Amino acid sequence: MRPLCAILLLRISDDRSGEAAGVGRQDEDGRRLAERLGWTLGPDETHVIVENDTSAFKRRKIRLPDGTFALRTVRPGFRRGLDMLATGTADGLLAYDLDRAARDPRDLEDLIDVVESKHPRIPAESVTGSLRLANDADVTMARVMVAIANKSSRDTARRVTRKHEELATQGRPGGGGIRPFGYEKDGTTIQENEADVIKWMAREILDGGTLFGVAAQLNERGVRPVRAQQWNSRSVWSILTGPRIAGLRRFRGAVVGDATWPAILDRDTWDAVRAQISERGSGHNNQLTRWLTGTLWCSLCGHELTNASATKHVGPRYWCSTPRGGCGKIAITAIAVEDLMSERIVEYLSDPDAVVRLLEAISGGTADQTRTQLAEDEAQLKDLARMWATRRITLAEYTEARDIIEDRVRNARAFTLSSAPRVLRYLLEGDVQSRWDGLAPKDRRVVVQAILPNGFKVLPHPKDKPRRFDPDRLVPR
Ligand SMILES: [Zn+2]
Structure with a gap:
């Protein structure tokens, strides 16, 4: 039985090796094959599906019909094609090659399910001859080939990740993205004016200022963030708590070591700022700033003594705080x-x-x-x-x-x-x-x-x- 209303599936891929044919060529070759096989394609506007994704292997978190979330390759065109085949709106599938039709094994399994749902099977063909699902041997072969293609895609993805990891552990900037506040476009040269702003922000927070208050003052003074028009609590928070300004490199949320770029805040100050922010965020009453912070230092380890709130047994003290890197041995009544x-x-x-x-x-x-x-x-x-x-x-x-x-x-x-x-x-x-x-x-x-x-x-x-x-x-x- 020759299809009378077949789908032609074309994909734009990010294959830069030049091996993958352009969409125009895929279209031409597909039509020629249809003619040779004696297939009839359905109307162009519905049955010629051009998938406009740039990578055959990018997964996104999507919501499944049952409400749960799962990582899936998002391919609306491919899914629409499957629906058409399943509902009988289309009766055959023509693709350039198997790689293009189904690179993710999940996609292939869905395609196999649809193809086998009819008797006889829904015909599927490809220009390169790699997509054939006419019998069990074909199906097995297709699974193996997709598994191999899938692995090579994963390997590429892994190589890219590894490169980033490598850069991260070497402390070099990851590259790309927008300029970080406080640094020039190269990500490593300090932008002096902005660095002064960051130091001022830190001082304000340590003096008992709020994120909101800092943002409001910056806006009032006409200091601009890198991309947005205005500051808000969130942007102040993200600059002050980010490890970049302490000269530390972060990779996937964890600090991985010293960076090649210079710090704007020294480690102790940065730690104190973050402690202050998280303390306030967790609802501690920090109304009274102990005004001798920054004046008293530990004689044993040299650390700055910081505010320790009163407990049931002792009043407020200045102490060489262990959570902030001190020795914990020196304290004095505030x-x-x-x-x-x-x-x-x-x-x-x-x-x-x-x-x-x-x-x-x-x-x-x-x-x-x-x-x-x-x-x-x-x-x-x-x-x-x-x-x-x-x-x-x-x-x-x-x-x-x-x-x-x-x-x-x-x-x-x-x-x-x-x-x-x-x-x-x-x-x-x-x-x-x-x-x-x-x-x-x-x-x-x-x-x-x-x-x-x-x-x-x-x-x-x-x-x-x-x-x-x-x-x-x-x-x-
Ligand atoms: Zn100490």
Whole structure:
């Protein structure tokens, strides 16, 4: 029985080897074969099906009729053809070759089911002769060939994945996609202005700011994200929690190691920011920011002491937090140390000499001073590099000296960029004590860091003394 209303199935494939014929050629060859076999094709607009997918092997999660989800190669054209054959709208299938008709074994099994649903079987033919389902031997052969084709497709997919994995473990950018905020298009060069924005975002969050608040401020200042017009909580979240800005490479959701690109936030800061964000997200009450974070450091391991909430037995403390990478051995009562520091700061700001010095720094001189200092520091960095190159100092010495200078540069910049001048001016223009008392934790923090940029080391609690607050445990860094 020769089909009177056959389907011609043509596929556009992404085969770049040039072996697969173009659609025009497939069409021509298919019609010639139909003529030779004596088949009649159905009307062009319904029976010539051009599948416009670019890969014969891409699966997507689709919802099955029973409501469950499964990975399937999405092929609406092929499915429509099967329906037509099953319902009798078409009575034969012509394809260019088996590869094109069914690369996924599931597709082939569905095709076999349809073909065998009629007696005699629905005829299926292909130009290359690879698609034949006329008897059981043909069906077996078809299954083997599809399995092989399927495997080679999978291998290709796996090779591509492996390439990405390789790049990931080497810490190189994966390539493609849009420019990440904070970096140039190459994904590895820091875009300075945006890097400053990221540092500012991190500082805001650590100061108790919200994702929403950060987004609103950025929009207000006219800072633009890479692609969108406006910031929202989600985009702020994704930049701050992404490992890229800490110089870490992520692959499939897991951090796989140091990246080749430079970090914008150091690891500790990034960890603290993420901890802060997730803490707030999980509903912890984080209203009162402990304003001495960033000022107190562990004398044992050198880590920054961070806020530890009050428990049933002890009040709020600053401690060398193990979840944030510290040793966990140093803790100090928050209220007592804050009271002590408040007292000292007010005392300092009430000293006329200090006021003169600070006002000088605030009004005018800062920018020039910073510029002079930056120039000096840069010259010194060059000297150091030269000394190291000529082996007058060791790499360790060079690295250490460089870190100190770079730190100084950062501090100088941080002061001019921060709100310290504004807050200090406000404090000094009135009654220091009462203005200090009314200051928000966030602003207190700015003041303490401007006056005491190096902060204090906190010594272990002396074993022989009664367990109460001991100011001697604070040592300037
Ligand atoms: Zn520690």
